[in-house]
Amino acid sequence: MLKRFLSLLLVGAMVVAVAGPAAAAPKTIKIGILGPFTGSLAFNAGEMKKGMLLALDEINTGGGLFGKEIELIFGDSECKPDKGLSAVKKLLTRNKVLVVGGGYCSSVNIATSDICNMEKCPVVVAIAISPTITNRGLKYVFRTSPNSPMFLNGINLWLEKVKKPKTVAFFMENSDYGRDGEEIWSGIAKKIGAKELAHLYFEIGDTDFTTQISKLKNLKPDVTFNIASTTEASLIQKQAKELNFLTQWIGVGGQFTEAYFKMSGSICEYAMGSSLEPTLNMKDPETAAFVNAYQKKYPGARPGIFSSQGYDNLMVIFDAVKRAGKPTGNLSKDRNKIRDALTTTDIKLTQGRVTFGKDGQVYTVFPSPVQVQLKDCKPGLHVIYPPEKAAAKYQNPKPWAQRKCK
Amino acid sequence: MESLFVQQVVNGIIIGSIYSLIAIGLTMIFGVMKICNFAHGDYSMVGAYAAVFVMAWLPGWFGWIGSIVAAAAAVGILGVITERLVFRPLLTRRTDIDIIMVSIGLFIVLENLSQLVFGATPRMLQDPFGSATVNLGLFSTSILRLFCLAFSCIAMGFLHLFLNRTQTGIAIRATSQNRNAALLMGIDISHVYTLTFALGAGIAGIAGVLYGTLFAVFPTMGALPTLKAFVVTILGGMGNLRGAVFGGFILGVAETLGGSYISMQYKNSIGFVIIILVLLIRPNGLFGRREGT
Numbered sequence: 001m002l003k004r005f006l007s008l009l010l011v012g013a014m015v016v017a018v019a020g021p022a023a024a025a026p027k028t029i030k031i032g033i034l035g036p037f038t039g040s041l042a043f044n045a046g047e048m049k050k051g052m053l054l055a056l057d058e059i060n061t062g063g064g065l066f067g068k069e070i071e072l073i074f075g076d077s078e079c080k081p082d083k084g085l086s087a088v089k090k091l092l093t094r095n096k097v098l099v100v101g102g103g104y105c106s107s108v109n110i111a112t113s114d115i116c117n118m119e120k121c122p123v124v125v126a127i128a129i130s131p132t133i134t135n136r137g138l139k140y141v142f143r144t145s146p147n148s149p150m151f152l153n154g155i156n157l158w159l160e161k162v163k164k165p166k167t168v169a170f171f172m173e174n175s176d177y178g179r180d181g182e183e184i185w186s187g188i189a190k191k192i193g194a195k196e197l198a199h200l201y202f203e204i205g206d207t208d209f210t211t212q213i214s215k216l217k218n219l220k221p222d223v224t225f226n227i228a229s230t231t232e233a234s235l236i237q238k239q240a241k242e243l244n245f246l247t248q249w250i251g252v253g254g255q256f257t258e259a260y261f262k263m264s265g266s267i268c269e270y271a272m273g274s275s276l277e278p279t280l281n282m283k284d285p286e287t288a289a290f291v292n293a294y295q296k297k298y299p300g301a302r303p304g305i306f307s308s309q310g311y312d313n314l315m316v317i318f319d320a321v322k323r324a325g326k327p328t329g330n331l332s333k334d335r336n337k338i339r340d341a342l343t344t345t346d347i348k349l350t351q352g353r354v355t356f357g358k359d360g361q362v363y364t365v366f367p368s369p370v371q372v373q374l375k376d377c378k379p380g381l382h383v384i385y386p387p388e389k390a391a392a393k394y395q396n397p398k399p400w401a402q403r404k405c406k
Numbered sequence: 407m408e409s410l411f412v413q414q415v416v417n418g419i420i421i422g423s424i425y426s427l428i429a430i431g432l433t434m435i436f437g438v439m440k441i442c443n444f445a446h447g448d449y450s451m452v453g454a455y456a457a458v459f460v461m462a463w464l465p466g467w468f469g470w471i472g473s474i475v476a477a478a479a480a481v482g483i484l485g486v487i488t489e490r491l492v493f494r495p496l497l498t499r500r501t502d503i504d505i506i507m508v509s510i511g512l513f514i515v516l517e518n519l520s521q522l523v524f525g526a527t528p529r530m531l532q533d534p535f536g537s538a539t540v541n542l543g544l545f546s547t548s549i550l551r552l553f554c555l556a557f558s559c560i561a562m563g564f565l566h567l568f569l570n571r572t573q574t575g576i577a578i579r580a581t582s583q584n585r586n587a588a589l590l591m592g593i594d595i596s597h598v599y600t601l602t603f604a605l606g607a608g609i610a611g612i613a614g615v616l617y618g619t620l621f622a623v624f625p626t627m628g629a630l631p632t633l634k635a636f637v638v639t640i641l642g643g644m645g646n647l648r649g650a651v652f653g654g655f656i657l658g659v660a661e662t663l664g665g666s667y668i669s670m671q672y673k674n675s676i677g678f679v680i681i682i683l684v685l686l687i688r689p690n691g692l693f694g695r696r697e698g699t
Contacts, residue, residue, distance in 0.1 A: 235621055
């Protein structure tokens with residue numbers, strides 16, 4: 001009898017222990033951040049995180065919000081939809097975050113934003129660009145990054161008006177990121193009458209691309225569309241050199257990170273993409289302030305597109321939490337207030353002005369087409385189109401044998 | 407006149423030589439100790455990181471040669487440590503599943519530990535040939551790739567000589583063929599186990615330096631080679647060295663030709679289709695011994 005009583009007592013104590021902290025008002029304002037913090041994209045997510053920690057510093061050293069510190073809780077998606085789902089479920093139900101930010105890898109975010117919407121928790125996607133994320137009419141889903149049609153708009157105009165390629169080939173990451181871009185560029189190829197020679201794919205994490213590049217070399221496309229992330233893009237360009245394959249590489253621009261330039265060096269000369277590089281926009285006071293603060297916090301680091309996207313993403317969230325008013329402690333009420341505050345966002349950040357359309361997509365951030373050009377054999381990015389914004393002229397890729405830099 | 411077919415065969419042979427080099431250690435360890443080590447590719451990853459550090463303070467050719475020696479030594483020692491601490495205590499168990507689960511655990515630990523210590527940013531190993539390329543009429547490739555091919559073949563040749571011509575090598579082979587008979591002949595089995603792990607892991611470490619120089623060095627780089635090494639090992643016959651060598655080349659060429667002429671999306675599954683076919687026709691692999699002989 002005593003044993004039974006004691007065991008009941010123990011169970012009771014455990015229930016109280018589990019329920020206890022949840023019942024009390026949280027001491028911090030919790031924000032969930034999703035991203036592939038381990039796996040093959042971990043270092044890109046790391047750049048996003050660096051930008052976010054900078055934003056967090058600025059807010060918390062300024063006293064936080066409503067006298068409370070902001071706490072970021074990171075959920076690792078490994079760029080795999082199933083892992084992303086379990087990470088976001090943990091953030092929503094166990095950590096009870098008020099809003100979910102971050103996000104990288106379109107396939108993951110299509111799934112995770114759906115769950116957030118079902119749980120009526122606002123989610124603000126930072127980096128994934130597949131149009132599907134915001135075009136499903138989900139009330140709680142927002143995105144601070146341009147989607148892929150917006151990313152590719154500038155480069156598409158350049159292809160139509162300037163480059164006018166006769167033959168094109170596609171070499172894409174086999175994911176929503178790659179497939180969505182392929183669809184857009186396939187439409188452009190049809191519009192300008194370019195012949196589509198091949199549609200080839202690779203898997204995230206592949207390292208040997210010689211089979212595909214040999215095939216491309218045999219077809220000799222004027223332009224090769226290559227939607228890839230940092231590691232894959234630089235390995236592809238390195239192996240193109242080994243196989244003596246010459247083409248105009250065009251990517252989305254997500255590959256242009258600090259690691260990409262370190263890995264590929266002068267080999268990435270002439271590669272093109274569409275970008276929101278903060279360092280190309282130093283005339284803008286917000287962007288310049290971000291770049292300076294970033295280099296102060298991380299000496300020697302190059303602030304790339306992902307770090308500024310991470311910074312802006314979190315700043316948009318802080319702004320919405322602030323405007324939503326002091327959290328009441330009622331989770332669903334607070335989440336709804338933040339969701340409503342997000343719809344009226346209007347804030348100027350490092351990538352431009354952020355306001356959301358009815359679908360939750362930002363339509364006020366404009367990426368430009370950029371090309372990698374060398375100066376003293378060191379690669380740098382330059383805006384090449386439209387003429388009024390261009391900082392450099394487009395250069396046609398030279399055959400490998402004629403290039404001086406090694 | 408360049409030929410797509412010749413180019414693809416050459417691509418396949420080069421990548422196949424690396425597959426063989428990684429698989430050879432895996433199959434040796436399986437042959438001697440009957441251990442399926444899913445962390446084998448991570449020995450290559452650790453080897454590649456060892457090379458990153460050696461080349462940071464010793465650039466150029468000396469650094470590259472030095473890093474191969476350092477990788478072999480460091481990973482050989484790591485192999486011995488994992489053998490003693492992780493696998494040896496499990497050897498007396500009856501089920502293989504324990505060993506498989508533990509090796510998968512080791513794989514997860516090594517991968518995440520390296521991300522913690524080295525960070526997730528991929529690094530490049532300097533190409534000692536300055537990324538020079540050659541055009542040999544029918545195909546183009548880099549000197550580095552040709553060198554990796556030659557180096558793998560030479561390393562495998564030396565391993566063959568060691569296993570067939572030296573007392574220790576013969577002891578390893580004897581243990582692989584029949585553990586009890588070897589014990590009766592006075593072979594120190596415990597010593598052979600340690601040596602096999604050191605050798606198998608050391609070769610994987612060298613393969614890691616080649617792989618890292620050809621591609622890049624990052625914490626998850628071991629996963630794909632592990633998978634390929636298992637395909638190669640099953641293809642050639644578990645525990646069979648000749649099988650691992652030929653299996654590597656067969657897989658490399660089959661992948662590039664299949665990827666080029668059948669479908670690129672199925673490139674990574676071609677190996678598994680071949681495995682199914684081989685297991686249907688020759689259940690012990692292409693070079694495997696039949697049970698009971």
